[in-house]
Amino acid sequence: MRWSNPRRLVAPVSGRQSRGRLVCAVLAFGAAVFLATTLLVFSSPEEKRISIYSNAANYALPVLERNGDEYVGLLEVFEPLGAVSAKANGPHWKFRYYEVESEFTAGKTRARIHGADYDLPSSFLLENGRGLVPLSCLGTLLPRILGGPVTFNQNSRRLFIGNVAVHFTAQVSKTTPPKLVMNFTAPVNPTIATEPGELRLSFNREAVVAPGSQGLTFDSKVIPSATFQESNGAAGLVIAATVPLMASFANNGRTIIVEPVPQAATTAAPTPPAQPPQTAGSSTASTAPVSAPPPVIRHYFAVVDPSHGGEERGASLTDQLAEKDITLAFARRLRQELDLRGIATLLLRDGDTTLTLDQRASLTNSARAAIYLCVHATSQGNGVRVYSALVPAGADNHGPFLSWDEAQTAFQLASRTAGVGLVRDLQSKQIPARSLIAPLRPLNNITTTALALEIAPSSDDVSQLNSPAYQQLIAGAIATGVANFRDRLEAGR
Amino acid sequence: MIPRHLIIGVAVLLAITLGMGFYVWQMRGRVDRSEVSAVNTQPVAPPVSGPSEQVTLYVAYDDAGVLRPKPVRLPLPAGRQERAAEILRALLTLYLDRFSPHPLGAGSEIRDVYLVDPGLVVIDLNAAFADNHRSGVLVEELTVVSLIQTLSANIPGITRVKILVEGNERDTLAGHADLSNFYDVPAVTQVVAQLQNTQ
Numbered sequence: 155m156r157w158s159n160p161r162r163l164v165a166p167v168s169g170r171q172s173r174g175r176l177v178c179a180v181l182a183f184g185a186a187v188f189l190a191t192t193l194l195v196f197s198s199p200e201e202k203r204i205s206i207y208s209n210a211a212n213y214a215l216p217v218l219e220r221n222g223d224e225y226v227g228l229l230e231v232f233e234p235l236g237a238v239s240a241k242a243n244g245p246h247w248k249f250r251y252y253e254v255e256s257e258f259t260a261g262k263t264r265a266r267i268h269g270a271d272y273d274l275p276s277s278f279l280l281e282n283g284r285g286l287v288p289l290s291c292l293g294t295l296l297p298r299i300l301g302g303p304v305t306f307n308q309n310s311r312r313l314f315i316g317n318v319a320v321h322f323t324a325q326v327s328k329t330t331p332p333k334l335v336m337n338f339t340a341p342v343n344p345t346i347a348t349e350p351g352e353l354r355l356s357f358n359r360e361a362v363v364a365p366g367s368q369g370l371t372f373d374s375k376v377i378p379s380a381t382f383q384e385s386n387g388a389a390g391l392v393i394a395a396t397v398p399l400m401a402s403f404a405n406n407g408r409t410i411i412v413e414p415v416p417q418a419a420t421t422a423a424p425t426p427p428a429q430p431p432q433t434a435g436s437s438t439a440s441t442a443p444v445s446a447p448p449p450v451i452r453h454y455f456a457v458v459d460p461s462h463g464g465e466e467r468g469a470s471l472t473d474q475l476a477e478k479d480i481t482l483a484f485a486r487r488l489r490q491e492l493d494l495r496g497i498a499t500l501l502l503r504d505g506d507t508t509l510t511l512d513q514r515a516s517l518t519n520s521a522r523a524a525i526y527l528c529v530h531a532t533s534q535g536n537g538v539r540v541y542s543a544l545v546p547a548g549a550d551n552h553g554p555f556l557s558w559d560e561a562q563t564a565f566q567l568a569s570r571t572a573g574v575g576l577v578r579d580l581q582s583k584q585i586p587a588r589s590l591i592a593p594l595r596p597l598n599n600i601t602t603t604a605l606a607l608e609i610a611p612s613s614d615d616v617s618q619l620n621s622p623a624y625q626q627l628i629a630g631a632i633a634t635g636v637a638n639f640r641d642r643l644e645a646g647r
Numbered sequence: 648m649i650p651r652h653l654i655i656g657v658a659v660l661l662a663i664t665l666g667m668g669f670y671v672w673q674m675r676g677r678v679d680r681s682e683v684s685a686v687n688t689q690p691v692a693p694p695v696s697g698p699s700e701q702v703t704l705y706v707a708y709d710d711a712g713v714l715r716p717k718p719v720r721l722p723l724p725a726g727r728q729e730r731a732a733e734i735l736r737a738l739l740t741l742y743l744d745r746f747s748p749h750p751l752g753a754g755s756e757i758r759d760v761y762l763v764d765p766g767l768v769v770i771d772l773n774a775a776f777a778d779n780h781r782s783g784v785l786v787e788e789l790t791v792v793s794l795i796q797t798l799s800a801n802i803p804g805i806t807r808v809k810i811l812v813e814g815n816e817r818d819t820l821a822g823h824a825d826l827s828n829f830y831d832v833p834a835v836t837q838v839v840a841q842l843q844n845t846q
Contacts, residue, residue, distance in 0.1 A: 466822070469783050469821075477782070530823070532784065532785070532786070534709060534712075534781075534783055539784065539785060541784060544834055544838060546828030559828055588712070590838070591834075592823075592838075593824055593828070594788075594824070594825060595827070608783070608784045
């Protein structure tokens with residue numbers, strides 16, 4: 155074998171060319187350093203967490219890394235379960251859960267629980283009065299304090315207190331097209347997402363466990379298999395498919411049906427990322443076509459909700475122009491404007507789909523965004539009207555559980571302040587605007603700053619609502635207003 | 648020479664034709680009148696007895712998108728519940744007028760008003776009220792707030808209001824204003840204060 159001398163392949167270069175290459179190399183090196191720094195700064199690793207499922211509540215807690223071990227706050231573990239108290243006295247930390255008293259000492263592995271010694275696998279830590287125990291001990295420590303069985307899967311960091319696991323069966327029907335029917339022992343509300351060749355159900359709060367084995371195979375060419383996965387306090391089911399799939403809920407959230415997206419729907423505009431099951435009492439199925447891959451886990455700053463949609467047309471602005479079409483067009487434009495200002499935005503519907511008010515509120519609340527903007531359109535008046543919620547009377551709050559109808563109460567002031575600020579920004583751009591309070595759902599169900607925008611034409615010409623230039627003008631002004639309020643909204647999040 | 652019996656026959660036929668024509672003309676006028684009365688679905692004001700009193704109606708004006716108080720004199724019955732219904736009907740008569748500042752759909756009517764102690768009022772609208780109402784956040788809000796504020800300003804002691812349609816709960820008036828919940832009168836008063844300003 156003959157090896158060629160690389161030097162012979164390099165053409166002789168002049169001094170000027172050499173300098174040019176040196177500059178290019180320095181620039182490339184600089185770009186690489188910048189890219190690496192950016193990746194290091196912005197791609198922080200996923201926060202570790204443990205999910206705890208019990209009859210009292212399902213909740214997740216952060217897991218802390220200390221001295222190479224994983225730790226969790228003991229008080230936080232027990233707080234949702236019942237009466238609990240803790241007191242630090244020097245290095246000693248006394249913990250009480252109902253009648254069970256425990257004593258831990260900072261830096262020691264020996265603890266006393268209900269009068270008996272207990273050895274921790276690593277030292278107990280005390281940080282600012284907060285007692286931390288090694289994560290690996292929860293499977294043996296909790297039964298001693300709770301007096302009941304606990305199942306702890308340390309690899310996936312999922313802890314089940316008592317018999318709370320949600321089981322499911324999965325079967326593909328022989329119909330054309332085939333349907334994957336999954337029946338759960340309790341209602342579930344997973345996040346649904348698609349990637350090429352698969353549909354992913356993420357169970358972040360439900361105690362769903364694997365059906366015998368992690369891998370499921372089906373006698374179907376369209377839906378050949380599914381895989382159950384557990385990691386970082388969450389469970390997921392990845393359904394492999396050869397065609398785009400859609401998921402629908404039935405039986406009050408106890409049944410999920412996965413089937414191929416109808417041919418017409420696959421060519422239609424993409425739909426919202428996920429839809430929760432129907433509210434209790436409804437037995438009909440709601441469909442959540444997921445023909446486009448939506449973001450799986452992303453933190454949104456703003457949620458934009460184009461009101462109405464599907465069967466609900468909203469106001470008939472003209473014989474041909476329905477409110478639902480204007481709200482969608484405007485909402486898309488607003489999302490674009492917000493994105494341009496670096497504001498991550500979730501659009502609740504990106505097609506002509508029906509969403510109930512409760513579904514809109516649920517999706518918004520689970521997105522944990524800093525602001526919710528609901529878009530309406532009208533032929534009456536001119537400019538933009540900005541509404542905050544008129545929270546209804548008479549709802550009952552039970553302890554930490556807020557009434558659904560009064561969920562906005564804590565954010566009313568923030569919403570009104572944001573509304574007034576937005577109006578000022580619009581007026582500064584010569585757009586007539588007005589701030590009002592309105593009895594308009596789902597504003598009162600939203601647990602963040604929530605505003606509704608009613609867009610009217612600037613003249614008697616209703617068709618102006620459909621004008622890209624007019625929509626752009628208003629969307630730009632609103633996006634600027636939101637960007638101006640960004641810090642305050644972030645603080646109130 | 649035309650035979651006499653032929654002349655008599657033609658005259659009789661002519662008379663019958665004229666008579667029939669007159670009859671048809673009469674019938675047509677009667678049909679036109681009945682069509683006019685069928686279209687006019689404005690509620691017939693019930694006979695009201697009692698002294699005339701001054702009340703304040705909170706009237707919505709679509710052009711400016713505002714709510715303004717309007718003092719009027721009305722003969723009102725003695726009973727609190729009947730007075731409430733009568734005041735709302737007066738407001739509705741104004742909205743159903745040809746030159747209404749806030750037109751409501753044809754056939755809109757207040758079916759009943761119930762005063763439920765302590766302080767709760769239930770307003771029952773007919774189906775035409777909601778079905779024929781224009782759709783929009785402000786236009787629906789003006790209607791709802793106008794009804795509630797008119798009641799609370801003239802009937803003391805009202806703290807909460809519930810609006811039904813044909814005796815049933817309804818999600819919204821016409822796609823926007825929430826009817827599924829109870830309205831808190833002090834909160835509505837805040838809305839009224841905003842709606843009295845154009846800015």
